[in-house]
Amino acid sequence: MDVYVLFSGGKDSSLSAVILKKLGYNPNLITINFGVIPSYKLAEETAKILGFKHKIITLDRKIVEKAADMVVEHKYPSPAIQYIHKTVLEILADEYDLLADGTRRDDKVPKLSYSEVQSLEMRKNIQYITPLMGFGYKTLRHLANEFFILEEIKSGTKLSSDYEAEIRHILKERGINPEKYFPEHKQTRVVGLKKKI
């Protein structure tokens, strides 16, 4: 059974896809892009390493433009990231019956509340699966290290395939320094497999 997994190339969305595979699903990875910069390149590489089908879906640039507005308005990125994530899920739910992502128990943003999840599933008649929701950060660190060879990258130094990369680019285009809003943080991407998945 096909399941469509929102995929950034990071350890969480990778692990999410691995769990679904192990449960008998056929994971199809989807990386969202808004036509600003080709920030999907790293996700493409990781999808190859995992051996899962992968496609890039390009959505309306207006979505990420609005997110950039929100970053400036709120002076921090969380509401903007949440907005993009929810908008993307709404759009994909019209297309796919089984949608999944790498949302973790300890994540704050992006994350749907329980009633938002219920609403999405009922309105769109889909199943929305978040395989990592029952796992804390310690457990996930253990699991990621069991399955993957990981590489840490400083955010903003390389193109990462999450929503942040394109928002940063738009802010720069507008003459705004993205460092002002995005706190420096480490991102971890999957560069190899330690065991068969």
Add this chain to the structure above:
Amino acid sequence: MDVYVLFSGGKDSSLSAVILKKLGYNPNLITINFGVIPSYKLAEETAKILGFKHKIITLDRKIVEKAADMVVEHKYPSPAIQYIHKTVLEILADEYDLLADGTRRDDKVPKLSYSEVQSLEMRKNIQYITPLMGFGYKTLRHLANEFFILEEIKSGTKLSSDYEAEIRHILKERGINPEKYFPEHKQTRVVGLKKKI
């Protein structure tokens, strides 16, 4: 790595153990009993079918006596079931570093809130894993049917291995009809495997 899974013999705790196995853990199933009646018998059978190690842990009968009090006081079983579940987790967390159970996304009771989970993990320095928390009831129905041969039993007709069986028995001992408080519901147990786990 050993993980200890609270186990009733039902499809949820069984699926929880299966997911952990597939992620590379070694599941040890634990069925709790309070010395009232041997309600662990069905869980024992299912553990054999799954091929996982299983043990019965007998805890103080006072816990389930208090739960029976609560059922009568509140006139419905949810607070009592929640009380037993939390008490059991607190006790097991002193013994085991990795604890898991079959709590599902759509469950209301028993379920720990996010801050209760955080508190349990931090105070006891453990990892508490709820592998089904990211899955809705439709997805879980699909997965249980993929892995297991299931049998439906009407609650109260056979000894089920959840907390309800012993509470019911205590109520009867006290001359109270448990049907007054426990709404009739179907319970599903695992009686065979459809594929290798």
